[in-house]
Amino acid sequence: MNRRIVAGLDGSTESVAAARWAAREAELREVPLHLVHAEEWETSAGVPVTGADVRHQWAQNLLLETSESLRGEHPGLDISTEWLDGLPTASLIGVAAVSDMLVLGSRGLGGIAGSVLGSVGMAAVRTTERPVVLVRGSEDGIARSGSGHPARDMLMGVDISRPCDRLLAFAFEEASRRACTLRVMHSWSAPPVLGYAPPLYPGIGREANRGIAAALHDLLAPWQHKFPSVHLVERVTVGHPAQELLDAEDGAGIVIVGRRIRRSVFGAHIGPVAHALIHHALAPVAVIAHD
Template sequence: MRHPVVVGLDGSRESLAAADWAAREALRRDLPLRLVHAWEGGVSPAESELPELEAPRYWARRILRGAMDRLNERYPQVYLSADQVPRSAPDALVAAGEESELLVLGSRAFSGIGGFMAGSVALATVAHVARPVVLVRAGQASEDEHLPDENGRPSTRSPYRPVVVGVDPAHRCEDLFAFAFESARLRAAPLKVVHAWRLPYMPTALEAKARRDVQRAAERALDAVLAPWREKYPTVQVTTVVEEGRPAQQLLDAAQDAGLLAVGRRIRPAKLGTHTGPVAHAVMHHVHCPVAVVPHG
């Protein structure tokens, strides 16, 4: 069964940018696109005749209809469907995400700050969906996925920007690598694999040798986990960045010119809270390009 790309819509600029990105991703993956709008009235809009629900029901229908019209005009090749779900936004999106190939959400921009804030709904959804979730900020356009043309101007005809993935070879990377390599392959884009390491505390006299040893060990560990993926995706150009430092900062630096950043999120048994891990949390708030958060065991 072919699962769709799913996008959550609330009528905001961020969710419309997410819908455009999701439509392009559906085209790349040859998948249908499903639009989901959460209806918090407690019953289906079609079942309720309460006058006080008429206005929000009208706006809910308008959000979906407007998005459908917009996407049909821009991406006529994509098979579209739309649903109003009578649940709270996090519950509706988590349920829809579980039946998706990937879930796409909009992200709000910080006022006067260069990063972006996922918001409580997106954070709650990312923390509980067992499928990849992509966060897209307002203003993202198709040309932002591509390098500038030879004259330095935005273009959709130039090659795709790199896909960047942050990994820790000490943890399971299969799902994260599968998403990152496939995303790079679909775009014919290079893949930059980033691994940051930290030196444990030790006497100063031992630091220089220990630093060299840890660097070499980190490089060998990353090469080992990458080897089967390089073989599986021979057309993907892979570069590695293995440096000492904080993982979040290394990813922020590496993603400055990226078209997509992918990070992992440890699946937690608890259903409460919105914990995503410090690295995923940091990049969701501060990276400009779309961010894919991929859960793993």
């Protein structure tokens, strides 16, 4: 695997914001940045419908102009570019598979939170086993000091019922690099049979919550020991995990969520929580594939 960050460019404001986010991340990790353009992306903006030569020149100009702009912002960063020929989905997944991370733009819909990722980008999220980060165009408008990421907390949602070491490793390593607070949430809902119990036995809900909080703490304890400098905040809530994360994302620099790797004949899936965050979160969303 090549130690590098890959950012996809399609000419949209969101993809430029993604490239700038990727440049900050590459500088933080001290790895090169690789800018790519996959032909015929559904999210492309401003691409003239003309012959292949004109489209190729447009893509090369886009890559050149963006790379030159980023070199001005990050003079010491190693930046390379590539126009991906062939089937765009396969090309993007292929280049992501041999990189540390894939960063893509995610477009909001007017004044409400939404996402238009396009079939190529969504296929990459579903298929690649490397971390994928989706960035909104509004990320460029957030104030920051210097050329690094804004100084904001990180937010992660975890499922304590199954192992998720890749997810935890990504979050703690990233929080350690950024020297920021890592907020970890687990959300649960009471089984229907207990739905009538709290009014009769108020202690049942509190006892269940204490047990879940203890399980979350046990899950995180080895990682806190491995990364003692990370300021960790643990929280257990009652409700739907996706909605609880969306309610808590205000002020977060990135929201991290897992995607179970399912090798099924029916194709890969990203899961309802990751799907909801991709569509509605305002902060950058990191989707981490894990067993």
